[in-house]
Amino acid sequence: MSDQLALLGGPKAIREPLPTFLEYAGRTFGREEEELVLRALRSGCLSRNGGVMVAALEREFAARLGAARAVACSSGTAAVHLAVAALNPEPGDEFIVPPITDMGTILPVLWQNCVPVFADVDPETLTIDPDDVERNITDRTRAIIAVHLAGQPCQMAQLRTLADRYHITLIEDCAQAYWAKCDGKLVGTLGDAACFSLQQSKHITCGEGGLMVTSRPELADRAGLFADKAWPRDSKDLGGARFLFLAQNYRMSELQGAVALAQLPKVAEVAQRRRQRALLLTEMLANVPGVRPPTVPVNTDPSYWLYMLHIDEGAAAVSTAQFGEALLAEGVPAWVQYIVKPLYLASLITELRTYGNSQYPFHPYGRQEYKAGLCPQAERALNHVIAIHWNENYSESQVEQIRTAIVKVARHFASSATARRPAK
Ligand SMILES: Cc1ncc(COP(=O)(O)O)c(C=O)c1O
Missing domain, CATH: 3.40.640.10 (Type I PLP-dependent aspartate aminotransferase-like (Major domain))
Structure with a gap:
């Protein structure tokens, strides 16, 4: 597999498009x-x-x-x-x-x-x-x-x-x-x-x-x-x-x-298959610099609607947005930064666009100021996460291809950063 990013004209890491929830191959109808x-x-x-x-x-x-x-x-x-x-x-x-x-x-x-x-x-x-x-x-x-x-x-x-x-x-x-x-x-x-x-x-x-x-x-x-x-x-x-x-x-x-x-x-088997594929990817991503699989507290057992890939921008030497764009080009279906902004920054809420011009019920009942900084952890987290679309019908080989795409993108930016670093 060529190391050249698909974004820069190289071959895609995902060889055939993955099944998506918008088509028969990505659903469980029968x-x-x-x-x-x-x-x-x-x-x-x-x-x-x-x-x-x-x-x-x-x-x-x-x-x-x-x-x-x-x-x-x-x-x-x-x-x-x-x-x-x-x-x-x-x-x-x-x-x-x-x-x-x-x-x-x-x-x-x-x-x-x-x-x-x-x-x-x-x-x-x-x-x-x-x-x-x-x-x-x-x-x-x-x-x-x-x-x-x-x-x-x-x-x-x-x-x-x-x-x-x-x-x-x-x-x-x-x-x-x-x-x-x-x-x-x-x-x-x-x-x-x-x-x-x-x-x-x-x-x-x-x-x-x-x-x-x-x-x-x-x-x-x-x-x-x-x-x-x-x-x-x-x-x-x-x-x-x-x-x-x-x-x-x-x-x-x-x-x-x-x-x-x-x-x-x-439904139980769908959840189980999603879980099994996700844990496989998590295992495959151990020690890839700059990326972190979803954190799963020990008392929980997620069913992976999405696979939340965390980007450590310092170690990855690239922004989450650029990393995400490169992954999309490799054929990995994802929402970069998931919903992008926390919901209190949607115009419905920042501009209180509700019933006519009344601003009801925010006016008179609201007490929070809906502006940047309200929930700092959420704002920071959204800036550092890529939500990979997950599917129960991914084969193990397709999970392997997603891993290849992530590793390829991570290596590209890490090595470009090394090349840019002045020699001592
Ligand atoms: C967490 C959550 N709550 C509520 C909804 C609303 O569901 P629907 O789109 O079926 O109205 C969604 C849909 O994506 C959701 O993800």
Whole structure:
């Protein structure tokens, strides 16, 4: 293999394009999905109200995860909204969130007229830092939303202790972390409620969709109603009892339910294959100067939605952005610096663009200044990380090629730096 970077005209380290989540080769669809979709179509009813697929998905998902109830809905964002709305919070209540996540974690807080309060992350795992969560708790805090980023579980025991001590709710955002474990238990069973996304890129998918799970019946009941206009379908007395409170239509269709139901038995193996490939790469990257595999605390077992490659710019003798650009040119699919900036620097938040010009609910309830420096660890970490797209269908040879690409790029910049150094 030539040492010449693909960026400079050399051959790519990745010989054939890797499977991606946007195509059949990078997903786990098969006969099972086809059969259930056909069964749904042939039943003639594609709405969950009258159909059987979505109801079966809810039962099966809760049973496999080990939670009492699951409520299916139209997206991961909707699932977070179900968890938030199930608490029936007061306007101005505060939800402590991490700044590195998808905006889908935060939008529901705002739609429910509450304010996000950003707590910093652990710079190694990029998950919310329990100590900073505690510093941000006030008498208006309603819940913590713990995001298991890139498949890496948060430190749930510490967060649970805080939630219990301060009588606040603990919501898990598991959109990126199906079947990851913390202290030997599946994430999604460790908080009061948990949210999953079935969007195209996730461990299992039906294109778009979501699931909110909980073992607290009152939260499940309210979430189920919230997803269906607060219309108690099973009630015989529909007169005055129709439309019980302000809610949404977040219903999942039977076609989505059929695909997700067929995906469900595959999720444990998908997580296991992602884990096995990721650990292989981690092993292969030992002692490559300038790069560091994801840090995995011993009490956690991630399920690797992404593979977070840390760049030590001093040792690598190059910026993370340049390193990432060279890796992309080699054919490694990645987001350089993941979401680039923490979410509190998105214009929605810095300019308080919400309902008309009201700035509501930031005005009058917000108390943080959404500007650079709010969460320094998150800002620093984002500047030093390359999020390699991970896939259960990578072969060992493809993982080897990713390693070759990383080593090639690392060596190139290290040797250019040596060549530039003046002789003593
Ligand atoms: C951590 C996290 N939360 C929430 C969401 C929102 O999910 P969806 O895109 O299905 O609305 C995502 C989606 O990427 C996510 O990664």
